[in-house]
Amino acid sequence: MQLHHIEAFLAVAEELHFGRAAERLHVAQPPLSRTIKQLERDLGAHLFERTTRSVRLTSAGEALLDPARQALESCRAARRAVQSAGRGETGRVRMGFAGPSSHLLVGQLGRLVRERLPGIELSLQSTTYAAEGLRSVMDGSLDLAIVRWTVEPPAIAHRIVTVEHYVLVVPKGHRLAGRNLVSMAECRDEAFVALPADPGSSLRDAFTRAAHDAGYPPNIVQTAPDSWTVMALVAAGVGITFTVDVAVVNVTQDGITVVPLKEGRTPTYSRLAWRKGDTNPALHEVLGASEEALPTPDLPNGVH
Missing domain, CATH: 3.40.190.10 (Periplasmic binding protein-like II)
Structure with missing residues (x-):
């Protein structure tokens, strides 16, 4: 049984008319009839009683009706979930941080993500120190990390979020x-x-x-x-x-x-860091929210 079999069955079951069902599906009536016959052969049961004047569900057809609707809705839900994830409306972003210097930042970002992006789960991992956090971002086990460094690592995109002393x-x-x-x-x-x-x-x-x-x-x-x-x-x-x-x-x-x-007296900086070229749509939505929740402070010339 395939999805097009289920769609054909439900159209005929709900219209109880092959012509109207074919119009609803935007197909010709003969291919629709062949699809229903193929489904009946696969299931080993007649689903409809057909006369020249009417179409009725058999007991087997009645039994198939609810499972078919559930199966079709599950397929539609799966399609919606994939499309939402592709648009960055749903998904999961894993973020690492360590210490009280980061907690206020994490709270501000978490609140805005919850308000603006309710379909995205911001999964938080505390006690993630700089070297560990950067390794985890680079190997893909984290999507984001709040870190400090003295030498900029390769393959990492970043933005300063805090000036510290x-x-x-x-x-x-x-x-x-x-x-x-x-x-x-x-x-x-x-x-x-x-x-x-x-x-x-x-x-x-x-x-x-x-x-x-x-x-x-x-x-x-x-x-x-x-x-x-x-x-x-x-x-x-x-x-x-x-x-x-x-x-x-x-x-x-x-x-x-x-x-x-x-x-x-010379400041140091905390940065929000992520992998260069990361294509996760949910991550890009969270990064957009971070521009508001954790704006880049005023910085001396040459610092970025």
């Missing part, structure tokens, strides 16, 4: 608390709390690079899986931490003080 976070009462500006050189003897080296946090990389540029390997006494835990450890006096100002804004934690960092 590196800062120190210290316990209240710490010797550096209240300072207007501190350099990494002054932190040579400090104990640090940091994100893990794996799976590739750009913030951890920036921290160790800044310490080495100041002439020492940092004394990391404790690692933590996320910025919330890092801040709690700092508040408890375990050590100080190197982070970005946006991360601190989005963490509620008593007992800590933010200190501007000399090495943070």
Whole structure:
């Protein structure tokens, strides 16, 4: 049984007239009669009682009526789903991010996608650090990621969504608390709390690079899986931490003080990144929404 068999059967069953059914299907009556006879042979049963004056459904035809309608509607629903996906009206976009610095961005984008693109599922994956996120975008296991980098990777399209500055976070009462500006050189003897080296946090990389540029390997006494835990450890006096100002804004934690960092006067940037040439229509709809939800901030000349 094929789709054209079902369409022919339903047209005759609903019109109870081969001529009108043929007109409805925009075919000649003889091919329609042959299609019905072929269907009856395939099913091994007569579906219609025909006389010169009337056409009636047999009991077998009555039994086929509801399943045929359901089958036809399923085919139409499948066609609509494919067409909607092709237009970007439905689909799934997988997005990776990590840390409180990204949560506000993700919330803003998620809200707009829900309002404007209800047929698209924005599937979120947290604790996706920069290197891991970029690998996942490039290998196709993620469609989008919010990341930082110092060297632009190949095959990645991107747009800056946040301007950030590196800062120190210290316990209240710490010797550096209240300072207007501190350099990494002054932190040579400090104990640090940091994100893990794996799976590739750009913030951890920036921290160790800044310490080495100041002439020492940092004394990391404790690692933590996320910025919330890092801040709690700092508040408890375990050590100080190197982070970005946006991360601190989005963490509620008593007992800590933010200190501007000399090495943070040059800004760093969070970017929305995706594969160049990705043809997923749903992704392009989400990228369009991101232009409004996460607009590109004002940037210095030459930064893009």
